[in-house]
Amino acid sequence: MDGGKVTLGRTAGLYIGAAVLRLAIFTLLPGLPDLLTGRVEISTPVTSFKRLQEGLFLYNHNVSPYDGGVYHQAPLFLPLFSLLPSFATYPIFTYLLYIAVDLLNARALWRIANSGEAGSSALFTSPRREKRWSGFVIAAVFLFNPFTVATCIGRSTSVFTTCAILHAIAKAVSGAPLGAMVALSFASYLSMYPLLLLPPLLLLCYDRQRPERAVKSSLAFASIHVSIVAGVLALLFQMSYLITGSWEFLPSTYGVQLTLSDLTPNVGLWWYFFIEMFDSFRSFFLAVFWLHLSCYVGGLSVRIRRQPLVxxxxxxxxxxIFKPYPSISDTSLFLAMVPLYRHVFPLMRYSFVIAAVIMYATFLGPAFYHLWIYAGSGNANFFYAITLVWGLGQSLLVCDLMFAVLRDEWEVERPEMVGKEIRQI
Amino acid sequence: MTPRKQPPPESPSDIRRRTHVILSFWLIILFLGLPIWWWTTTIYRARLPLQEMLEWADGKACRPVFPLRISIQANSLQEQEAQNLLRLTQHALDDLNDFSGHHLRLQLSPPSSDAKQTHDSGSALTIRLIPGETTTATLDPLEPVLDITYPPNAIPLPTSSSSTLATYVAAQLRSTFAEEQATISYLLSTNAIPSEHRPQGLSPEAAESLSKRTTRSLKYAPTYHLTFSLFTSGPLPSSWDIEAAIDEYMKPVLDVLSPIHNFTIDTQVQLYATPGVQNQVLNKEDLSSFINAAEWPLSPSIGGAPTINFIVFVGNQTIAAASQSPEDASGSESSAAHSWLIPQWGTVYLLSLPLDVTHLSVASLKQPLLTFTSHLLSLTGTPQSGSLPLRLSTLARIRSADLLLRASSTLGSLARLALALPSISIPRSVADGVAKTMAHLRLACETLGGAEGLAHARIAEAEAERAFFEKSMVGQLYFPDEHKIAVYLPLLGPVAVPLVLGLINELKAWSKRRREMAKRGEEKKRE
Structure with missing residues (x-):
């Protein structure tokens, strides 16, 4: 399939189909959105739509939205959602907003796919790149992924972060480093962790600069764009300050992510660990977990320098897997990027195991949560065990994809080894 | 079979890249991980004046001395005669006294014409010398005044070295303060006060009776909660004038006790209450199980303060006469058959009423409340001999000594804890508490015996308790170093293995490359 041959009608059909599916769920199953909003797999303390409603209510009544200790999201959501007609009377506008964000995400993915960056970057061209999926398929995989649909129906605010990240990547591959940096700043402002994506995104932007206005010195390029990110973030913080009238939002949004003060269970690995942690070691292990999350950035950027998108x-x-408040929305973003590497799928070794483990955790996770919280016949260990399996499935996928990409690179250096068993030493 | 093919040598760029990857991990560990580890796990230990704290606990820092000033008022004596009598009495007192900590110091108060203004507040007791027929001594029931009458011939001559009147006054004083002295010596003897300061000659019987009294009274607390409960066996009476009755009969004593304790009060009424014992006549053994702890809503403590329960039980039960121990009948005669005191808990008063009484008036509550008041005094540890004002002022002195010793021993425990557990963290608030405690202890020690001393001792005790029971310290009370291995190893061990092995491999490869380079260089030179 080739992206160029996809007719306008098919594109419109895909988008309309995805929108109609979501709208149908919203309108025909009116109980489902609220049910999904309450699920810990979808709504975390830092992305929950319910908490957003609470913050919005306080904000509209001229009380600081962070006063209740419930709302931990960025302040700029508040004016955005206040502009919409009230959710209580016209929920359709909120639904349409979330559907639109999903379609925008799909469009960004489409552009990333069609750029061909996954198969041939500036420094590396895969011999297998011909065997790839078109933007249409990748967008369709994203739009009809049950995790994406559930996130949209659950109205988790992480879709906005997803949108910003995907647009940052799309801008970067199309040679618009400025747009990429602004989009990444928005993502970082909303969720903080996307700041970790800055180094590889800088590399991607550097590799895909338009030749007519390229900055040759890598150091100059990096410093210019880091200062752009810093400037946009400062501007966003200033706007937030003007909206809420105090700097209180910093500890209430980023402070909560850094210190994990809300220990509501989620699909991640942090909450259980910090429930059990001795108080005197809590701050040390918070630092260890954050360092662990961030220490991959440098290593991966150096090792796979030739393919920043990877x-x-x-x-x-x-x-x-490892962020403090993960949800299936983060997994849906990762799963949206994985099909870009259709050409290395034959090199992956554990595709069946990965698929089985992820399905297993998907079905048993809600069941174990029910046993623990509602039936009372299980305990917290049940749910934590299944989140461990969930994390295992995702880390297998990460490892296997990395293996496949590295093997793809290696086969270019050693053409005589193509198709042979290899052993890692 | 062909021998296994060796992989081709790595390209230099690959080697450099691997070095960079390993470096990127180790840079994060060295420049972020280690400082954070140091910063988050160092234990803050505020400096405590350990030596001084231990001195307080050993009683070396303060020697509790109660200088009691006793004024003698002798309006009918000449200045010279009075001075002489005072000197002789002081001599006699000093001869009798064996306990240096509790010292009676006589002074002559200026003759006053106003009979009402007899007692000045600075002194513990005023002796009023009144000429009379015989030598008698009576304690004024309302004021700390001891009236002594003497026959005219008892005035000592200026030249005489002894006088029967002086000896008599000294003996009277001694017997008046005997209980206080015994209590304080008992307190000192049960604490870690070195023996040279300790009074001698506390008889075993006296010690036993004192320890009995201490076990009966409640443990000291700055606030007591008084609960007045009306339990009736039937539907009536259903209301009582308890507030008015408390104001009338109990408030004066509570006011006098207010420098020592705060009191909070609540009341309750419960109808159809079944006591724990159904017998018509209650024997001594029944008294302890009379309280129906399972059904009566007598909460052990409200708001953290210990509760003293006062129960009026309306029913037709009586106490068997034989079960009355003389101590329990300390109230007036009529209450003897109706009430008993439960050590460290409160009092029960049995009230039998005609069946049709629906409302308990202030008058009918008079007797119960007077009993409660006298029991409250013994529950708070008030001494039992002497007139009421004397007993209360004695209580204040005993309490200040008690609080002083308690705060000192708490300081000592804290110091020993800090010495025994070198890895326990000591927050700044604890150091502040210790400093405050010591400042107030010093002030209390200087002003011991007065109202000020009591106030300082109370603050010192509260601060010492707060410092000792600091929340963040209690959690670490038992946290040996071996536990740290269990905390660090499970997570950091698996992470460390690949990192350390990677670093070692890299260093090995690097040194090998250097050696080969050197070899190649030598070979080149030789060529």
Whole structure:
């Protein structure tokens, strides 16, 4: 399939189909959105739509939205959602906003796919690049992925972060480093962790500069664009300050992510660990967990320097496993990027195991949560065990994808080894 | 079979790249991980004046001395005669006294014409010398005044070295303060006060009776919660004038006790209450199980303060006469058959009423409340001999000594804890608490015996308790170093293995490359 041959009608059909599916779920199953909003797999303390409603209510009544200790999201969401007609009376506008964000994400993915960056970057061209999926298929895989649909129906605010990250990558591959940096700043402003994507994104932007206005010195390029990110972030913080009237939002949004003060269970690995942690070691292990999350950035960027998009994809996977408040929305973003590497799928060794483990955790996770919280016949260990399996499935996928990409690179150096068993030493 | 093919040598760019990857991990560990580890796990230990704290606990820092000033008022005596009598009495007192910590110091108060203004507040007791027929001594029931009458011939001559009146006054004083002295010596003897300061000659019987009294009274607390409960066996009476009755009969004593304790009060009424014992006549053994702890809503403590329960039980039960121990009948005669004191808990008063009484008036509550008041005094540890004002002022002195010793021993425990556990963290608030405690202890020690001393001792005790029971310290009370291995190893061990092995391999490869380079260089030279 070739992206260029996809007719306008098919594109419109895909988008309309995805929109109609979401709209149908919203309108025909009116109980489902609220049910999904309450699920810990979808709504974390830092992305929950319910908490956003609470913050919005306080904000509209001229009370600081962070006063209740419930709302931990960025302040700029508040004016955005206040502009919409009230959710209580016209929920359709909120639904349409979330559907639009999903379609924008799909469009960005489409552009990333069609750029061909996954198969041939500036420094490396895969011999297998011909065997790839078109933007249409990748967008369709994203739009009809049950995780994406569930996130959209659950109205988790992480879709906005996803949108910003995907647009940052799309801008970067199309040679618009400025747009990429601004989009990444927005993503970082909303969720903080996308700041970890800055180094590989800088590399990607550097590799895909338009030749007519390229900055040759890598150091100059990096410093210019880091200062752009810093400037945009400062501007966003200033706007937030003007909106809320105090710097209180910093500890309430980023402070909560850094210190994990809200220990609501989620699909990640942090909450259980910090429930059990001795108080005197809590701050040390918080630092260890954050360092662990961030220490992959340097290593991966150096090792897979020739394919920065791979680094971004792998980092998105690692973040979806190890960040403090992960949800299936982060996994859906990672799973949206993985099909770009259709050409290395034959090199992956554990595709079946990965698929089985992820399906297993997907079905058993809600069941174990139910046993623990509602039936009372299980305990927290049940749910934590299944989140460990979930993390295992994702880390297998990350490792296997990395293996496949490295093997792809290696086969270019050693053409005589193509198709042979190899052993890692 | 062909021998296994060796992989081709790595390209230099690959080697450099691997070095960079390993470096990128180790840079994060060295420049972020280690400082953070140091910063988050160092234990903050505020400096405590350990030596001084231990001195307080050993009683070396303060020697509790109660200088009691006793004024003698002798309006009918000449200045010269009075001075002489005072000197002789002081001599006699000093001869009798064997306990240096508790010292009676006589002074002559200026003759006053106003009979009402007899007692000045600075002194513990005023002796009023009144000429009379015989030598008698009576304690004024309302004021700390001891009236002594003497026959005219008892005035000592200026030249005489002894006088029967002086000896008599000294003996009277001594017997008046005997209980206080015994209590304080008992307190000192049960604490870690070195023996040279300790009074001698506390008889075993006296010690036993004192320890019995201490076990009966409640442990000291700055606040007591008083609960007045009306339990009735039937539907009536259903209301009582308890507030008015408390104001009338108990408030004066509570006011006098207010420098020592705060009191909070609540009341309750419960109808159809079944006591724990159904017998018509209650024997001594029944008294302890009379309280129906399972059904009566007598909460052990409200708001952290210990509760003293006062229960009026309306029913037709009586106490068997034989079960009355003389101590329990300390109230007035009529209450003897109706009430008993439960050590460290409170009092029960049995009230039998005609069946049709629906409301308990202030008057009918008079007797119960007077009993409660006298029991409250013994529950708070008030001494039992002497007039009420004397007993209360004695209580204040005993309490200040008690609080002083308690705060000192708490300081000592804290110092020993800090010495025994070198890895326990000591927050700044604890150091502040210790400093405050010591400042107030010093002030209390200087002003011991007065109202000021009591106030300082109370603050010192509260601060010492707060410092000792600091929340963040209690959690670490038992945290040996071996536990740290269990904390660090499970997570950091697996992470460290690949990192350390990678670093070692890299260093080995690097040194090998250097050796080969050197070899090649030598070969080149030789050529």
């Amino acid at each position: 680094v971004l994809t792998l980092l998105l996977g690692i973040i979806a």
